[in-house]
Amino acid sequence: MPPYHPDTQAIHAGYRSDDFYGAVAMPIILTTTFERGPDGKFVEGRDIYARSSNPNRRMLEDKLTLLEGGQGAAAFSSGQAATMSIFHALGAGSHILIPDDIYYGTRVLLEKLYGPWGASFTAVDMTDIDRVKAAIQDNTRLIWIESPSNPSLKVTDIEAVASLAREKNILTGCDNTWASSFFCRPLSVGVDVVMHSSTKYFGGHSDLTGGCVIWGSNAALSQKIRDFQTLGGAVPSAFDSWLLFRSLSTYPLRMKKHGENALQLAEFLESHPAIEKVHYPGLPSDRFHTLASKQMHGGYGGMVSILVKGGAEEALHLASRLQLVCHATSLGGVESLVDHRQTAEGVHSLSPPNLLRISVGLEHISDLIADFKQALG
Numbered sequence: 001m002p003p004y005h006p007d008t009q010a011i012h013a014g015y016r017s018d019d020f021y022g023a024v025a026m027p028i029i030l031t032t033t034f035e036r037g038p039d040g041k042f043v044e045g046r047d048i049y050a051r052s053s054n055p056n057r058r059m060l061e062d063k064l065t066l067l068e069g070g071q072g073a074a075a076f077s078s079g080q081a082a083t084m085s086i087f088h089a090l091g092a093g094s095h096i097l098i099p100d101d102i103y104y105g106t107r108v109l110l111e112k113l114y115g116p117w118g119a120s121f122t123a124v125d126m127t128d129i130d131r132v133k134a135a136i137q138d139n140t141r142l143i144w145i146e147s148p149s150n151p152s153l154k155v156t157d158i159e160a161v162a163s164l165a166r167e168k169n170i171l172t173g174c175d176n177t178w179a180s181s182f183f184c185r186p187l188s189v190g191v192d193v194v195m196h197s198s199t200k201y202f203g204g205h206s207d208l209t210g211g212c213v214i215w216g217s218n219a220a221l222s223q224k225i226r227d228f229q230t231l232g233g234a235v236p237s238a239f240d241s242w243l244l245f246r247s248l249s250t251y252p253l254r255m256k257k258h259g260e261n262a263l264q265l266a267e268f269l270e271s272h273p274a275i276e277k278v279h280y281p282g283l284p285s286d287r288f289h290t291l292a293s294k295q296m297h298g299g300y301g302g303m304v305s306i307l308v309k310g311g312a313e314e315a316l317h318l319a320s321r322l323q324l325v326c327h328a329t330s331l332g333g334v335e336s337l338v339d340h341r342q343t344a345e346g347v348h349s350l351s352p353p354n355l356l357r358i359s360v361g362l363e364h365i366s367d368l369i370a371d372f373k374q375a376l377g
């Protein structure tokens, strides 16, 4: 395919109308196995067995590769499985640096599964490159970046961390779920692998669970990720691959609107006397605004966190008074959600008690602002 604009690739990459039916939209190929040639040999370019590869997943991976600007991609049945493929590739005995503000599930994955397996980790304030440098150990194999981070929207200088890591022969991986490949391209500034929970913005409609890894030019690493996918088998079904492929057609349009709505809602909330603080790197007052403007393009994403004046009670009260915005965990869908992270994360939560995380959806902005206005009273 010629180097079309990503907005065009979101629609056309991965599939051309098929020879057999002339189907313009990608068909769902549910078969688990594929016929060999008359000579008994495997047919060149044809899949063999669905766990190893199948048409819907391959086409999806082609599109994901183009959207993220990578060399290849592996699709998984969840974001967590995608993250595991990267941690697993490091081997036992590895040490991993993670940001101190990070998706809760990644930290728990390291503590519960990878600790006993033989990996260790250190959480560090990744917005301070000197601290990152000081936390590197002899066995550090990976620096894991999440920017903006979940739930406090701390922004890491991705290029600076990637170049430090390269100098020390350490891999970098970036959870790009929040920023999205529409606004941020970590591979273009030297990151080795990018991971997404496609449950979120890629899927975009809160109706599928999935994950993916997109890699740059590190062939040894990408082979290990592919092996984890095809041998480990945490693969998406043909239907889920098809559904995600379909959702990606509108991904650039959706992301643009998520970004616009988030900025306007953040501005409104910042001006409200009942709100103590708004975390959103798109706000000129945000401490990460300059850095975010350097490494994000065309917007700052659709996620906003607020600190409500008072404590957990006031935050939960606000969440309960919202009528249009639903109180539920997760993010990235067309509908706006609000989430009290401390209760979602449970007893080991590091989130402030008065923090509400908002996934700003695609509703009309005046309705979103009106809903917060009435809920704040």
Ligand SMILES: *Cc1c(COP(=O)(O)O)cnc(C)c1O
Pocket: 078, 079, 080, 081, 103, 105, 106, 150, 175, 177, 178, 196, 197, 198, 199, 200, 209, 210, 211
């Ligand atoms: C949701 C999420 C994940 C985990 O993805 P699942 O699809 O739920 O397994 C990882 N990172 C971030 C930033 C997320 O929001």
